[in-house]
Amino acid sequence: MVYQSAKRMKVVIAGGGVIGSAIAFYLTAAGADAVLVERGELAGEASGAAAGLLVPPDRAAAPGPFRDICLASLALYRPVIERVQRESGIDVQCLGAGILIVAQTESRVALLQAHARWQTEHGVPTRWLKRAELSELEPALSPQVHGAAFSEGELNVDPGQVTRAFAFAAKARGADLRTGTMLTGFLGRGSRVTGVSTNLGDIPDADCVVLAAGPWTEALARRLGAKVPTPPRRGQMIAYRADAVRHAIWGEDGYLVPKAGGLLYAGATVEDVGFRKRTTPRALAGLRRMAAVLVPGLRRAQVASEWAGLRPGSPDDLPTIGRLPEKDNVYLATGHFRNGILLAPITGKLISQLIVEGRTDMPLEPFSPARFAA
Numbered sequence: 001m002v003y004q005s006a007k008r009m010k011v012v013i014a015g016g017g018v019i020g021s022a023i024a025f026y027l028t029a030a031g032a033d034a035v036l037v038e039r040g041e042l043a044g045e046a047s048g049a050a051a052g053l054l055v056p057p058d059r060a061a062a063p064g065p066f067r068d069i070c071l072a073s074l075a076l077y078r079p080v081i082e083r084v085q086r087e088s089g090i091d092v093q094c095l096g097a098g099i100l101i102v103a104q105t106e107s108r109v110a111l112l113q114a115h116a117r118w119q120t121e122h123g124v125p126t127r128w129l130k131r132a133e134l135s136e137l138e139p140a141l142s143p144q145v146h147g148a149a150f151s152e153g154e155l156n157v158d159p160g161q162v163t164r165a166f167a168f169a170a171k172a173r174g175a176d177l178r179t180g181t182m183l184t185g186f187l188g189r190g191s192r193v194t195g196v197s198t199n200l201g202d203i204p205d206a207d208c209v210v211l212a213a214g215p216w217t218e219a220l221a222r223r224l225g226a227k228v229p230t231p232p233r234r235g236q237m238i239a240y241r242a243d244a245v246r247h248a249i250w251g252e253d254g255y256l257v258p259k260a261g262g263l264l265y266a267g268a269t270v271e272d273v274g275f276r277k278r279t280t281p282r283a284l285a286g287l288r289r290m291a292a293v294l295v296p297g298l299r300r301a302q303v304a305s306e307w308a309g310l311r312p313g314s315p316d317d318l319p320t321i322g323r324l325p326e327k328d329n330v331y332l333a334t335g336h337f338r339n340g341i342l343l344a345p346i347t348g349k350l351i352s353q354l355i356v357e358g359r360t361d362m363p364l365e366p367f368s369p370a371r372f373a374a
């Protein structure tokens with residue numbers, strides 16, 4: 001459906017994570033009225049638990065829609081972050097620390113050298129560093145490391161601050177942010193919804209509704225008769241009080257990410273344990289081992305905090321973005337798994353385009369909720 005007058009359009013968004021907040025930002029920038037309902041606080045779930053790396057994962061190396069959407073979001077990041085920081089007054093602590101993907105075994109050297117060439121050909125300048133150059137750059141790194149693919153320009157952000165910056169930039173343009181407000185049902189009959197009910201009362205007269213409720217989206221879609229799997233994928237992480245390294249380091253079993261305030265994150269597990277959002281001694285011990293293998297000095301470093309978050313998954317590990325086939329005016333944006341912080345700008349832009357203009361810059365078929373309908 002194409003709306004002739006975006007100004008009068010009212011969109012209710014469920015979920016105040018990075019995805020719902022980015023959607024609120026792009027919709028208000030396009031002239032729509034956005035009401036964002038979040039049952040807890042902004043970035044209270046996965047979006048506040050992430051490492052904040054903006055690096056397309058390995059599987060984005062294969063040509064296809066996943067690579068396209070990762071690169072499209074990366075291209076949007078710097079300008080949109082500058083804009084939301086300015087409009088919200090919130091600093092997202094964007095660090096251009098660069099990333100070292102390290103070879104801990106001889107067999108990974110050729111693979112990572114090829115990766116460095118591929119990245120460079122695709123616009124992300126990456127060079128291979130031999131062991132000697134690497135120890136000069138990061139003296140604390142284990143001497144067992146054989147070399148690394150180094151991309152100097154890669155960014156990392158504070159994911160909770162990015163979420164709040166999107167949400168408050170939207171608020172500055174008139175969005176209605178309602179935290180502590182849980183969507184409990186839908187108003188209307190037939191193929192259209194006309195609003196939502198919440199624990200604090202109804203929100204009527206909506207032109208459309210966007211479900212961006214992370215792994216809880218599946219249960220909300222089920223109320224509308226739709227089957228959209230969004231399985232939770234737990235991730236655990238540790239923050240050390242340490243300034244041992246200056247670059248993000250991606251090893252064979254995990255990563256280390258330097259953050260503002262003298263913290264160093266070590267992450268992350270990927271576990272299928274339902275909605276049990278808690279840390280476990282075994283996984284934390286595994287993270288500490290991984291960190292100490294990469295940087296032996298971390299064995300003595302003080303742990304500042306440990307936490308777990310539930311990433312929204314999907315059966316094919318692709319995000320789910322598009323209109324729900326069962327309804328004319330309900331849209332979904334979830335299933336971003338390990339890449340929701342990276343993919344937030346493009347998701348916000350595409351959902352906003354779909355609702356306001358009835359078209360999108362890139363095809364959404366590969367990500368459509370309809371792929372689960374059968």
Ligand SMILES: Cc1cc2nc3c(=O)[nH]c(=O)nc-3n(C[C@H](O)[C@H](O)[C@H](O)COP(=O)(O)OP(=O)(O)OC[C@H]3O[C@@H](n4cnc5c(N)ncnc54)[C@H](O)[C@@H]3O)c2cc1C
Pocket residue numbers: 014015016017018019020037038039040041042043044045046047048049050051052053054055181182183184212213214215216217220234235236237267268269308309310311312333334335336337338339340341342343
């Ligand atoms: C340990 C870890 C490390 C990660 N590292 C990275 C990384 O480096 N880079 C990257 O790109 N991604 C990373 N991710 C993934 C990223 O965090 C997620 O993909 C992203 O945060 C998902 O955002 P979201 O808004 O879809 O979901 P969420 O953050 O879960 O937000 C959904 C919101 O909906 C709310 N909600 C649920 N039900 C209702 C309801 N009925 N009514 C109202 N509100 C509701 C919830 O309270 C929640 O706040 C990481 C994740 C984890 C756990």
